[in-house]
Amino acid sequence: MLVTPLSGREPPPRRPAPDAVTRRLRLTSWQGPKNKRRWITNSAGVDLLELAPVAEQTLPTNRPASPVSSVASGELTANRPAGRLRRPRWHDRHVPSDDLRPALPRIAVCGISLEASTFSPALTTATMLSPRRGREVLDAWDFWRESGSLADRAEWIGILQARNIAGGAIPADDYALLKAEILADLVATVAEGPLDGLVLDIHGAASVVGLDDMEGDLAVAVRTVVGPDCLLSSGMDLHGNVSRTLAETVDLLTTYRTAPHVDWQETKERAARNLVDRLALPPGRRRPAKAWVPVPILLPGEMTSTRQEPAASLYARVPEIEALDGVLDAGIWIGYPWADEPRNRAVVMVVGDDADLAMAEATGLARELWARREEFGFVAPTGSLEEVLTSAIASPARPYVISDSGDNPTAGGAGDVTWTLTELLASEALAASGKRAIYASIPDGVGALAAAEAGVGADVRLTLGARVDARTAPPVQVAGRVVAVVPSEDNLEVVVRTPAVDVVLTRRRRPYHLERDFTRLGLDPRTADIVVVKIGYLEPELFDLAADWMLALTPGGVDQDLARLGHRRIQRPMFPLDDVSSVDPTAGAVLFPGDTGA
Numbered sequence: 230m231l232v233t234p235l236s237g238r239e240p241p242p243r244r245p246a247p248d249a250v251t252r253r254l255r256l257t258s259w260q261g262p263k264n265k266r267r268w269i270t271n272s273a274g275v276d277l278l279e280l281a282p283v284a285e286q287t288l289p290t291n292r293p294a295s296p297v298s299s300v301a302s303g304e305l306t307a308n309r310p311a312g313r314l315r316r317p318r319w320h321d322r323h324v325p326s327d328d329l330r331p332a333l334p335r336i337a338v339c340g341i342s343l344e345a346s347t348f349s350p351a352l353t354t355a356t357m358l359s360p361r362r363g364r365e366v367l368d369a370w371d372f373w374r375e376s377g378s379l380a381d382r383a384e385w386i387g388i389l390q391a392r393n394i395a396g397g398a399i400p401a402d403d404y405a406l407l408k409a410e411i412l413a414d415l416v417a418t419v420a421e422g423p424l425d426g427l428v429l430d431i432h433g434a435a436s437v438v439g440l441d442d443m444e445g446d447l448a449v450a451v452r453t454v455v456g457p458d459c460l461l462s463s464g465m466d467l468h469g470n471v472s473r474t475l476a477e478t479v480d481l482l483t484t485y486r487t488a489p490h491v492d493w494q495e496t497k498e499r500a501a502r503n504l505v506d507r508l509a510l511p512p513g514r515r516r517p518a519k520a521w522v523p524v525p526i527l528l529p530g531e532m533t534s535t536r537q538e539p540a541a542s543l544y545a546r547v548p549e550i551e552a553l554d555g556v557l558d559a560g561i562w563i564g565y566p567w568a569d570e571p572r573n574r575a576v577v578m579v580v581g582d583d584a585d586l587a588m589a590e591a592t593g594l595a596r597e598l599w600a601r602r603e604e605f606g607f608v609a610p611t612g613s614l615e616e617v618l619t620s621a622i623a624s625p626a627r628p629y630v631i632s633d634s635g636d637n638p639t640a641g642g643a644g645d646v647t648w649t650l651t652e653l654l655a656s657e658a659l660a661a662s663g664k665r666a667i668y669a670s671i672p673d674g675v676g677a678l679a680a681a682e683a684g685v686g687a688d689v690r691l692t693l694g695a696r697v698d699a700r701t702a703p704p705v706q707v708a709g710r711v712v713a714v715v716p717s718e719d720n721l722e723v724v725v726r727t728p729a730v731d732v733v734l735t736r737r738r739r740p741y742h743l744e745r746d747f748t749r750l751g752l753d754p755r756t757a758d759i760v761v762v763k764i765g766y767l768e769p770e771l772f773d774l775a776a777d778w779m780l781a782l783t784p785g786g787v788d789q790d791l792a793r794l795g796h797r798r799i800q801r802p803m804f805p806l807d808d809v810s811s812v813d814p815t816a817g818a819v820l821f822p823g824d825t826g827a
C-alpha cells in the first residue's frame with residue numbers, strides 16, 4: 230500500500246486586500262486559498278507537483294494581517310519624534326515598542342529566480358516556483374536569519390521570492406501573477422514609508438513565454454513602485470544575462486565567481502552587504518558608476534567552468550579588479566545559451582565611484598575574455614552516448630560517471646527525455662560485460678506511484694518518461710524489481726532493479742549531485758561500475774567521487790551542441806556560431822555614470 234507522506238505545506242496566512250491596491254493592479258479574479266496542495270500528476274507534464282489552473286492557484290496578493298499593526302500605526306506613531314525610526318513590522322516581532330534607536334535603512338527583498346530553456350517544451354508554472362513570502366524570504370539565507378551577519382544592518386522586509394531549479398519558460402499569466410503580487414506588496418510597503426533599498430533576488434536566465442528579458446522587466450516594474458531614490462542590488466548567477474535595461478535599472482550588480490557555484494551564498498551576501506554599505510553613505514553619493522560591456526560570446530556552462538582555463542584565470546582577475554581603489558565590484562556573466570533571446574551573451578561589468586577606472590577595467594577584462602575565446606573547451610572528454618558508453622564499459626575505473634548532459638534538469642532540461650535510459654537498457658555490450666549501472670533519474674509521476682504501490686520486492690513493468698519532452702525518444706519500457714521506495718516531503722523516489730541497471734524513478738524531477746542522494750536510496754555510487762547522471766559538469770561531490778568521467782552529448786532542451794538548437798533571435802554575429810573576425814568586442818560598452826562617476 231502506498232503511504233501518502235506527501236502532505237502539503239500550510240499556505241501562508243491571508244489578510245484582507247486593500248481595495249485600492251487590488252483595483253490598481255486589476256487583480257479581480259483571485260480565488261480563495263486552497264488549503265491543501267494538489268499532488269496530481271498531469272498527463273501533459275512531469276514536473277507536476279500541483280498543476281492547478283492558474284486561476285485556482287493560491288497567490289495571495291497581500292501581506293498577512295499584522296500582529297503588531299496597532300503598534301506600528303498607533304501608539305508608537307503617536308510618540309515618535311521626527312526623523313526615521315526603526316519601525317516594528319509584522320515580520321519583525323522582537324522590537325520592543327519603546328525602541329527609538331536611530332533608523333536602520335528599510336530594505337525590501339523580492340524576486341524570481343529561474344534558469345529557463347526556450348528550447349524545451351516544458352513550462353514552469355507559478356506554483357512550481359514555490360513562492361516564499363514575508364519572513365520565509367529572509368530565512369532562505371543564513372545572513373538574514375536571526376543573528377546572521379547582516380540581520381541587524383537594516384530593517385529587512387521579505388516581499389515574495391520565487392525560485393526553482395532550472396526548467397522551461399514561465400507561462401505569461403503565471404509571471405503576471407507573481408509580478409503583480411510583488412508589486413502589490415511593494416505598494417503596500419512603500420505606503421508605510423519609503424524604502425531605502427531593495428534586493429532583487431534573481432538568477433538572470435528566466436524566460437517568460439512571449440517576453441524577452443524577464444529580469445529587466447521586473448526591475449523596471451519594481452523601480453516604478455519604489456521610486457528613483459531607492460537603491461537596487463542584485464547578486465546573480467554567472468549563467469544569467471544582463472540586458473542593458475537590467476544594467477541601467479539595478480544600481481549594484483554582482484555575480485558568482487565560480488562554476489560550479491561554490492560561492493553562491495557569499496555572492497548573495499555580497500549583494501546585500503554592498504547595498505547596506507552604500508546606504509551608509511549620504512544621499513547623492515550612494516550610486517556607483519556602472520560600466521557594462523556586452524561581449525558576443527555564447528557558450529554552455531560545460532565549456533566555461535572556472536575549474537579550468539581560460540575561465541579559471543579570467544575569473545581570478547575579478548577580485549583583483551574589485552580590490553582597486555574606486556572600484557566596488559566586478560563580474561563576468563558568461564550568459565545562458567539555451568534561451569533564444571536578444572540579450573543572451575556574455576557581459577562584463579565593473580561598478581565603482583571612479584567611472585573612468587570602471588570603464589577601463591571592464592573593457593580591458595572584456596578584451597581578455599574575447600582574446601581567449603578559442604581556448605574554451607568542454608570540462609571533460611565528450612562523445613556521443615555510444616562512444617561514452619563504450620569507454621565506460623571498457624574502463625577499469627570505478628565508478629565511471631557519465632553525464633547525460635542534453636536533458637540536465639539543473640540547466641533547464643525537461644528531465645524526462647528517455648534517449649539515454651533507452652540506450653542503456655538495450656545495450657548488449659553492457660549486458661555482456663557483467664557490469665552494472667545506476668541511472669539517475671527518470672521522472673514520471675504515474676510510474677513512481679505505481680511502483681511505490683506495488684511495493685519493495687514486487688516485480689513491475691513500467692512505461693516511463695517522455696511526457697514532456699518526447700521529441701527524441703518515446704516512453705521507455707522498464708521491467709524489474711522494486712528495491713527501494715523513499716517518500717520525502719516533496720517527492721517520491723523508487724529504485725527499479727533491472728538485469729544491468731538500477732533505474733531511479735521519481736515523482737518529480739530532481740538533481741542527483743550528492744553521494745547522499747544515492748545512499749539514501751540504498752545505492753552505493755562508490756562501488757557501482759557506471760553511474761549515469763542527468764547533469765552537465767559534475768558538481769563537487771560527484772567530481773571527487775568519480776574515478777573517471779565523460780560528458781555524453783545527448784539530445785534535449787539543453788543540448789551542448791548549440792548549433793543543433795538553431796538560435797534565431799540572438800544578436801549576430803555570435804561566437805562560436807558565426808564568423809566573428811571583424812567584431813570589436815567592446816563596441817557595445819556603455820557607462821552609466823551614477824552619483825559620483827563621470
Ligand SMILES: [Zn+2]
Nearest residue numbers: 466467468490
Ligand atoms: Zn549557474
